[in-house]
Every structure is written in structure tokens, then in C-alpha cells.
Amino acid sequence: xxxxxxxxxxxxxKTFGSVIANKxxxxxxxxxxxxxxxxxxxSGKTTLMNMISGIYYPDEGKIFIDGEEVVIKxxxxxxxxxxxxxxxxxxxxxxxxxxxxxxxxxxxxxxNLKQAAESVKxxxxxxxxxxDPKKKIYEMAVSEKQTVEIIKVLYRGxxxxxxxEPTAVLTPQETRKLFDVLRKMRDDGKSIIxxxxxxxxxxxxxxxxxxxxxxxHVATVDTATTSEAELTELMVxxxxxxxxxxxxxxxxxxxxxxxxxxxxxxDGVKVLDNVSFTALGGEILGxxxxxxxxxxxxxxxxxxxxxxxxxxxxxxxxEDGEDTDLRDKTPLEIRELGVRLSFVPEDRLGMGLxxxxxxxxxxxxxxYSYGKSFFLDRDPPKHLAEDIIAHLEVVTPSAxxxxxxxxxxxxxxxxxxxEISSAPTVLMAAYPVRGLDINSSYLIYNLLNAQKExxxxxxxxxxxxxxxxxxxxxxxxIGSGRVTGIVDARTSTKEEIGLLMTKGGSDDGE
Ligand SMILES: Nc1ncnc2c1ncn2[C@@H]1O[C@H](COP(=O)(O)OP(=O)(O)OP(=O)(O)O)[C@@H](O)[C@H]1O
Ligand SMILES: [Mg+2]
Numbered sequence: 001x002x003x004x005x006x007x008x009x010x011x012x013x014k015t016f017g018s019v020i021a022n023k024x025x026x027x028x029x030x031x032x033x034x035x036x037x038x039x040x041x042x043s044g045k046t047t048l049m050n051m052i053s054g055i056y057y058p059d060e061g062k063i064f065i066d067g068e069e070v071v072i073k074x075x076x077x078x079x080x081x082x083x084x085x086x087x088x089x090x091x092x093x094x095x096x097x098x099x100x101x102x103x104x105x106x107x108x109x110x111x112n113l114k115q116a117a118e119s120v121k122x123x124x125x126x127x128x129x130x131x132d133p134k135k136k137i138y139e140m141a142v143s144e145k146q147t148v149e150i151i152k153v154l155y156r157g158x159x160x161x162x163x164x165e166p167t168a169v170l171t172p173q174e175t176r177k178l179f180d181v182l183r184k185m186r187d188d189g190k191s192i193i194x195x196x197x198x199x200x201x202x203x204x205x206x207x208x209x210x211x212x213x214x215x216x217h218v219a220t221v222d223t224a225t226t227s228e229a230e231l232t233e234l235m236v237x238x239x240x241x242x243x244x245x246x247x248x249x250x251x252x253x254x255x256x257x258x259x260x261x262x263x264x265x266x267d268g269v270k271v272l273d274n275v276s277f278t279a280l281g282g283e284i285l286g287x288x289x290x291x292x293x294x295x296x297x298x299x300x301x302x303x304x305x306x307x308x309x310x311x312x313x314x315x316x317x318x319e320d321g322e323d324t325d326l327r328d329k330t331p332l333e334i335r336e337l338g339v340r341l342s343f344v345p346e347d348r349l350g351m352g353l354x355x356x357x358x359x360x361x362x363x364x365x366x367x368y369s370y371g372k373s374f375f376l377d378r379d380p381p382k383h384l385a386e387d388i389i390a391h392l393e394v395v396t397p398s399a400x401x402x403x404x405x406x407x408x409x410x411x412x413x414x415x416x417x418x419e420i421s422s423a424p425t426v427l428m429a430a431y432p433v434r435g436l437d438i439n440s441s442y443l444i445y446n447l448l449n450a451q452k453e454x455x456x457x458x459x460x461x462x463x464x465x466x467x468x469x470x471x472x473x474x475x476x477x478i479g480s481g482r483v484t485g486i487v488d489a490r491t492s493t494k495e496e497i498g499l500l501m502t503k504g505g506s507d508d509g510e
Contacts, residue, residue, distance in 0.1 A: 004067040006191040012061030021047040039212035040437040041409030042395030053085035054078035084153025085162040094138040171291040252280040255457035261311035273481040284458040286472030294481035303341040304331035338425030355404030388417035430461035479504025
């Protein structure tokens, strides 16, 4: 095997106006290794990878492939050098099949689809992908689209693969499958660079970890000899103790009653099956479940965004104790009661922020889109934007910076901050820390706690059972659309919740 690094960066610097995204970065990736890149939101990970894959060109510095200096000015140049990047936002044509997307843009041979399909199948067999080459993109789940993107770069002969937060959109099971595929590629001699904020994933998949801090490369360590604590310290620059300050609920009072709720999905299949629970003001109610078990539909039903077959949702006003039936209300009317839904979907840019607008305008957007100048009466949007930037440590030159210039995680902080700070009475937060670095995740948990202490009924849908157990007061477990248990978060265990998660579906439910 080749002993020279597969790729080496020397003194790479990239600035955007006054922002130094990468500063004098020296880094190498070996043949047959998986290198994880770790760093806080806005530390320059994506920018660095974009320079290797030809999206940006460095201001200074050199890139070597197998010891030879190369110039990469376009994604095409990158491919010519065997580099392929799988971006967080997929670039596939919805109406085309997997195979058509994979060969798209390769002009040379005379488009032999049958031959292409065979090569795709061979790649699937070799690395253990599960993919139907004839399936159209619009029929695919996110994980299948990701598979298409990966095969697309392999088909073009990539020897160096870069994956930018591939697991942010995957369930733990899908992540395990992806990791198996990546290991096979590594054993095949390929070089893999993976970005993820989840430390346990870094430890599970990588051979070495490179840490970026404020655009600089501070260290590369061997995964076998490091720990979560060391990685966090390298990333943040100081020792950090991360803990969630859970208080006992005070004056918890019923705020939302859900009774016998049934909802059907697009295909007429039951997605919520006789769901009943009460959410209390002054408490955090966690929702745990395997992804796609009805969490989304439940929150959307409460927010008025989902058709309800039968059942009731009753809101009790914290001011006068009056009950309101939410089924008769429009989403706008439900919002006006103070019921807020912050759902971080798989496609973060598609979730109600306009990239070309600055942070302040995006604050106002929320109010305008609902036809009423909510913030204009209360919080001037500029103050709100500045508040969010300060509280959530958003990395941006100013509140006047267009959102599309922010890093992925910082965009998300703006969005989640907007919902949390809008004086809710019921705050539903689904996956609010997807794509956030560990420090920022704890800032969000603490904000949720602060809302609880103000008497807000907080409903938190999370993926990490450790966090659910530490943050919540009670945890509702959902399995195949049914409530399989509601447990006390202070006394329950991961094992108990895990068991309840797989329970739904059959008739052994309640
Ligand atoms: N096109 C651009 N114009 C202006 N600034 C940019 C641009 N792209 C990135 N930046 C800035 O460069 C810095 C690094 O951003 P980058 O996207 O590389 O961070 P990251 O480490 O990938 O963060 P995250 O974990 O949130 O994805 C940030 O301050 C960001 O705002
Ligand atoms: Mg990024």
C-alpha cells in the first residue's frame, strides 16, 4: 500500500470578507483510513472540505494528492483526482431513477443504462448497499437518497470520500449500516473523511480525529487512545463540564389533554393509534420512539397541521383556565394561543428560513407569514436577533448577515431560538439539537429548562435516550403510533425505554 498520504493540506487559509473560516490548516489523510473531523458549529469544517472538493478555492496554501501538488478549481477537477463529496443537501433529480442520477453528467460513453445498472449493482454487492437501481428519487427515504449520492461518487471512481454530517439524517440503525459500508471501503484502501457532532460516532467509526477550533487545526489524535472528555476539551479549548440542571416541577398544571387520538398517514395507514396523554405546564414531557413511529404526526396534530380522524385535543389556558378544543382551530389560531412547534426536519434549509435574508428579517418572517405582526408589537426583531446571537453563541459577523452565509449549525440555532423565544405556553421541540455541537446542544437543553421554569408545557422529541432521561420529567414512549408507556424520567432506565420502544404494533400494547 502507498505510504504517502492520500491527501495532504499545507497551510490552507480561506476567508470570507472579515471572517477567517480556515487559517493555516495542515492536515493529512492516509490510504485506508477513516478520519473524523470534529469542531464546534462554525469552526470551518465544511469550508475546508469544500476546498478539497472544488467548491471553494483556498486563498493560500497547497493541496497534495499522493505527494503531488494539485490544483482543484471545480468539482470536476476534484473528481479527476479521485475526490468525491457527499453534501448535506443532496443534489439529485427527483424524477430520475437511482441509476439515471448516478450516471448523470458523465458524457463520454453512449449512455448504456443497462450496463450502468450492472455496475451500480456490482458496487452495491461489493460494499453492502441496499438499493433498487430503478427506484425514482421522489419515492425514496432520506437514507436511500444518501446511498445514491455515495454510489454516485464511487461510480466516478472516487478514492477519497468526504461525508459532511451524513448521520444527522439517519436513525441509529441506518447509521450502523452506513458505518459497515464505510469500514468495507476503508478496508478496500479508500480514504474517508467524515464530519459528525456525535462523539460516540467519532469513537466508533474513525481511526484518527482531526479537531478544528475557530478555523484552526488544533490537533489530530488517534481514536484508540482518546476519550469523549479529551475531544470535547480540544474542541472547546478548555475543560468543560456538561450537565443538565433539572429542577423539580413547580406548580405543574394540566395544559394540554390529548384523548384517543387517531390519525391516518398519506397512504391511509394508521400513524397514530388511540394516543392519550396530558402535558403539564411547568414540566418537560419527553417523547421517545424509533424514528417514524408517529412523533411527527402527533406534534403536527397538536399544531393543527395534521388531519385528525378521531379523538380530542384540549388546550387549557394558563390565564383563565378556560378549555379550548384545538380541533376546530386553524394553525394560526393555535399559534396565537401560544402553542409553538419547532421541528428540525432532515432538510434544515427547508424549514422556514430564507437564505438570502438576514437574521433580523428572518425573525420578522415568522410574524408576517402568519399575517400578524407578532414581534413588531412585542419584541423588536432586531433585539430578538441580537438576543439569540448572544444566548446561543451564534457565529456570525452581525445580525445583518444573510442566513445562507452561516454554517449549518448556526442556521439551526437561529431557527430554534426564534421559536423558543416567542413567549410560548406550549413549546414542542422535535430534534432541536440535530447538527448542533455538544456545547450548543446543552445551551438548548438549558433554554428548554428555563421555559419549563417559566411554566411553559415543554414537549421534547429526542433521539438520545441519555439526554431524555437527564432532561425530562416524564417520558412518553411511542411505538408504531401507540403509546406503549409513560415513565418517570428520574427513575426509569434506557433498557426499560428501549423495550417499550419496540413494543407497539402488535396487540401486546397497553
Ligand atoms: N459563503 C460564505 N460566505 C460568508 N461566510 C461564510 C461562507 N461559508 C462559510 N462562512 C463562514 O465561515 C465559517 C465556517 O463555516 P463552516 O460552514 O465551514 O463551519 P462548520 O464547521 O461546517 O459548522 P457547522 O458544524 O455548523 O456545520 C462560519 O463563520 C461561516 O459563517
Ligand atoms: Mg458544516
